[in-house]
Amino acid sequence: FILPECFGVFRKEFLVSLAHHTVNQHNHFEAGVFFANTEAETMLDQELTGNYDITQETAKQFKKFLAEAAEAPAKRFQDFSLFKSPWCKTLEDEIFYQRTVLDIGQIGYNDQKVRSMI
Numbered sequence: 001f002i003l004p005e006c007f008g009v010f011r012k013e014f015l016v017s018l019a020h021h022t023v024n025q026h027n028h029f030e031a032g033v034f035f036a037n038t039e040a041e042t043m044l045d046q047e048l049t050g051n052y053d054i055t056q057e058t059a060k061q062f063k064k065f066l067a068e069a070a071e072a073p074a075k076r077f078q079d080f081s082l083f084k085s086p087w088c089k090t091l092e093d094e095i096f097y098q099r100t101v102l103d104i105g106q107i108g109y110n111d112q113k114v115r116s117m118i
Helices: 014-036 043-051 056-065 067-071 091-110 112-117
Strands: none
Touching: 014 091, 043 056, 043 067, 056 067, 091 112
16 A cells, blocks of 8 residues: 555554455445345346446356356345354344445445445
């Protein structure tokens, strides 16, 4: 990372920690966008229409190389049931997490400008 001098000097572990949490949050956002795409018929369509703005030719190439995803039905968050995440202590926390991911994903799915900022 290149940071302007006006931010001062960060401790050695700061940037590693920042990258770790940023990547994790980005993965949660992408999962939310993926699951928000309820109009897709296959997992590949779900992934492509939710997260990428690609040409039809590129979509054909994806389908060629990712044949299994092109044939697999689209998935919903509920298909995976509730899981035990390391930061949730109760079932209510898990439900709150699921709703939050889906709500944020729906915003990202509906607004390409928001997706591009993340």
